[in-house]
Amino acid sequence: MTLIEKIIRTEGHLIDSGLLRRVFDTVISDGGRFEVLDFTIGRNNDEFSRARIKINADDVVDMNTILLKLSTLGCVIDKEEEITLVPAPADGVVPPDFYSTTNHETFIQLHGTTIKVDKLRMDGVIVVGRDDVGLVTASVRKLRDVRKGDSIVVGLSGVKVKPEYVERSRSDFRFMSAEVSTERKVRLAVDRVAELINDRNKKVVTVAGPVVVHTGGAPDLARLIENGYIQALLAGNAVAVHDIEADLYGTSLGLDLQTGRPVEMGHRNHLRAINEVRRAGSIAALVDEGLLTSGIMFSAIRTGIPFSLAGSLRDDGPLPETVTDMNQAQDDHSRILEGADIVLMLSSMLHSIAVGNMLPANVLTICVDINPSAVAKLKDRGSLQTIGIVTDVGLFLQLLASKLLDHPSVPI
Ligand SMILES: NC(=O)c1ccc[n+]([C@@H]2O[C@H](COP(=O)([O-])OP(=O)(O)OC[C@H]3O[C@@H](n4cnc5c(N)ncnc54)[C@H](O)[C@@H]3O)[C@@H](O)[C@H]2O)c1
Structure with missing residues (x-):
């Protein structure tokens, strides 16, 4: 041997x-x-x-x-080894031993120089080319965006990955990802998140699941948007539908948001909400008509923050704004995420994992979910920079909005 x-x-x-x-x-x-x-x-x-x-x-x-x-x-x-480049054999196809990217800062070694790879994301390939002035460039591209003849990095030689090192300032969060947080720990975590997103130079993007609306968190998320703490929204059809249902009929999936009890014929309400938006032509048109007057989507449209609603197999409707071409939805999400410093992931496991895959590792992600395994799953997929807060998302948003907007000087 x-x-x-x-x-x-x-x-x-x-x-x-x-x-x-x-x-x-x-x-x-x-x-x-x-x-x-x-x-x-x-x-x-x-x-x-x-x-x-x-x-x-x-x-x-x-x-x-x-x-x-x-x-x-x-x-x-x-x-010091150099990279090996092989041309892509066809559009959307790469050489079999292509280098598959991580979300960590990456450098390649070529002609004796070190080149930083841009447009970082997981599960892409590195394409080497030249910019307008002839300088060598290296950027990550999704498989489907590769064109025949593109120079693709193959093997491991000459590729250097610089993983995110666990920062000392993040240590106070570490305990939260492993166990169900006590109320005291949740309050400490909210305090820290408030500090982080209070920095107006930071771009904060939120990913929200429909549970935000079901738990009564929509008015607080809307307040955070109205007051400039959230700069973009990524969600699915369901969030917008239930949010609009809540404003128009006071229910979420047919349950009265005040009492938590089913309302007679309430199961029709989400379809009625979809129908109203479709009649108006768009969510923005419903706002213009003066019929949609509160909620996450209302605040997103009023403040003009960019949003992307990705479709799914389970969607009713969908709403006119929901993008059902999945490639287009992925591209829209990626574009909105460009330059993000913090991503606040609120109770949507699948959507959060999808967004995690699009992010470079230096973007801080805060994942709020009642189930500790949702946070663990994000980490397993490679989003190691995730801070997990295990709690009810409605309570989290209430505490966060209250801390930032009602009692900024009072410790929670
Ligand atoms: N849920 C729906 O009604 C619905 C309908 C149509 C389409 N979709 C689409 O399917 C995709 C995934 O949907 P999803 O986000 O509903 O499901 P998901 O399973 O991906 O995530 C839901 C998460 O919320 C957590 N959660 C439940 N209660 C909570 C609480 N009180 N506080 C904090 N966290 C809580 C769960 O642990 C889970 O991790 C999305 O793109 C969505 O638009 C959802």
């Missing part, structure tokens, strides 16, 4: 971020062995630690699996 050997390098907050342990675990769990050749520890808060590690595996396949996983942890092969 041939023993394969590679030497890799890594640097960063290797100890307190747990990165070094993850590197070792990865090598061992994929059947490899490691030997630390050099290790320099960062001597203060800012200084990085650096390590050179020898990896052994029994065959090429094992070694490639290990190296692929280690590259997502920021490890690079010791000697």
